[in-house]
Amino acid sequence: MKGRLIKLINKFSDKIIQLAHGDGGLKTRQLIDHLLDKYLGNEVLSRLDDSSVIDIGPNKKLAFTTDSFVVDPIFFPGGDIGKLSICGTVNDLAASGAHPTAISLALILEEGLPVKHLEKILSSIKKTLDETGLNVITGDTKVVGRGNADSIFINTAGIGFIDDDYVISPEMIREGDTVIINGPIADHGLAILSQRQEFNFQADIESDCAPLASLVSDIKNASPNIHALRDATRGGLATVLCEIASRTLFDIEIFEDKIPVRSQSRGICEFLGMDPLYIANEGKMVIFVSSQDTDKVLDALKNNIYGRESKVIGKVSGKEKGSVFLNTQLGTRRLVDMHYSEQLPRIC
């Protein structure tokens, strides 16, 4: 089964880049599918996995990923751009079942950035590297003029190895699979928002930014039937589910009363008219597992520091058109769509 994303009908006709092209939703999809793929597409890249996986020898694969971090503000409750840059790449590697092995780090610094801020970020990077047992083995530093980088931009790339024949990829998803998430959604995006002047509210909310390599390792050990993993970042849980559904053509059912959302996150969303399903996370893995192994995987998750609040949120139903349905608290059932417009600029 080839794992190509279904091409969207609409052609890419925008004449200038908008913020929405970077929010992880539909416009980002279009930019990738119709412009980037046109120039750069190849069999590996076009699969658009969190990391790309290539064979490098008998029973040995290499996972490779890259990510850029432009979050504003650079310090936020629960983390900073440094921690984010390591977690983001570690989680992309973990999502393909790889054991993260090494990281590159490229810094673009804005003239005027206080050195003590840079030190705080480097310290945060070091702490996250220590937790994951990783090292930065290559890097680059540039400085641009005042006003050209919003304090600091970071790019990381990571490699990891897959030494077993455990294949984790959306192609492995089967009808009846359970869908699990390792904890409450929307915290990261809302934590960022709470720091933005124009929104003017206070809430006890922290980013969920966390490196999930150990969590993935634990669940792989608990069950040989983890079919797919996705890091639910920009665009939120809904976007990840819509992408998987449209790629595999399986319909996915989720249950509103099972989706974990902290009450203060719900509160902020109510205030601002936002939907937690579409808000970014940085420490959440969506797990597709054979239904018979659901309990084993839940146990393993709850024994991991980043999985204590894990919940089963839905299941994979039949192969239809690749739609995602929400079963509401009211007792009805409705579509979950890819979000169109930018909800929150610069949250990753």
Added chain:
Amino acid sequence: MCLAIPAKIIKIKGNIAEIESLGVKKEVDISLIPDAKKGDYVIVHAGFAISLVEKEEALATQGYWKEWLDAQED
């Protein structure tokens, strides 16, 4: 557009009140509710309180409609 949610007034300073809803605190303008007092529940729309609401009734709109329905029966 009519997005408005219930919140509790925890502090008042002139025309501005600090309100709290589901763990979120915000400052809103209460000049449209001249009788508002600390401890009152109000409906907030675009940074203004536009109406008072009964505390128990506020449950319905805070996502606790099942509890509100059950309470109505009692």
Added chain:
Amino acid sequence: MHRKIEELRDSIAKNKPGKGINIMEVCGTHTMSISRSGLRQLLPEDVNLISGPGCPVCVTSSHDIDHMIGIIREYPVTLFTFGDMIRVPGTVSSLLDERSQGKDVRVCYSPMDALDHARKNPKKEVVFVAIGFETTSPLTAVLLKRAKEEDIKNFYIFNTHKLVPPALEMLMLDEEIKVDAFLCPGHVSAIIGSKPYEFIAKRYRTPCVISGFEPVDILQSLNMIINQYNAGKPEVQIQYDRVVKPDGNPAAAAAIYEVFEPVDSDWRGIGTLPLTGLGLKNTYSRFNAARMFPVDITQSEEPKGCKCGEVLKGILKPFDCRLFAATCTPERPIGPCMVSSEGSCAAYYKYERQAYKIDQ
């Protein structure tokens, strides 16, 4: 399913008139709540919920949008707007497109943010796009009263405020529209109370129920409407009594009429409706951005094939428009009903385009 929801659902099915009933809601937040909760799945086919012109963004005329865009193109102003407005297409552009081209367009959550900005930047001309029905016009009124008291010289509003009750009368007079009852807007009514709707019940013999926004509120309201209809005794009832009082919010209503007066208004896709808008009184005319920043606008046009007008009047459902989900989608909207976060086309597209009935 909660026992009470089952009761409300069953009661609607049992008591609905034999010929069915057409109920129009006129509030974008009701439109969204109905679609988002899948409420239609709980109703019999012939209890027909129609979306009316309840989304203020959707009914703002192309001409007004073209004018706003003209202002930021020709004058060095900072424009503040609610988020909903930013992607609505005028004849050739939208505020978002203008922002992408470098114009100073900002989204605010509260109108106070715009006034604050004007206070802090006295050298910059600041324009706030004042849009909304009676829920929002008191806020603009308070804003302008304050701006006048503080003698703020660099603040203006681009005024597109509209009124609900006179618009409902226009709908009643339109023979194409077949409405048996109204689900009236909850927060507009928190301001104006229930009295302004009484003429609909008395003169047009049409039941009205002022409803809250939770699905359970709407289900209760539908039951109340059906009971009124069956009894042949149309009146204005308040389901949303936890917030709405018969007299509304007198302080807020007074604020509106201190600053504004009723004027004729252009409703996109519908036309000019008499005395359905708010215009600035003379004493506040210096805040009128449309007057202070005149712009030459070439003929404003509606896009070809766009049926937003009929959708807004409730004559067509979104999927009756040939452009719906084909060439008109949220990422490439042709008309306002698709682009607004509360437009009926956006609601249907996002939540109901693969309508499923649940098995019960």
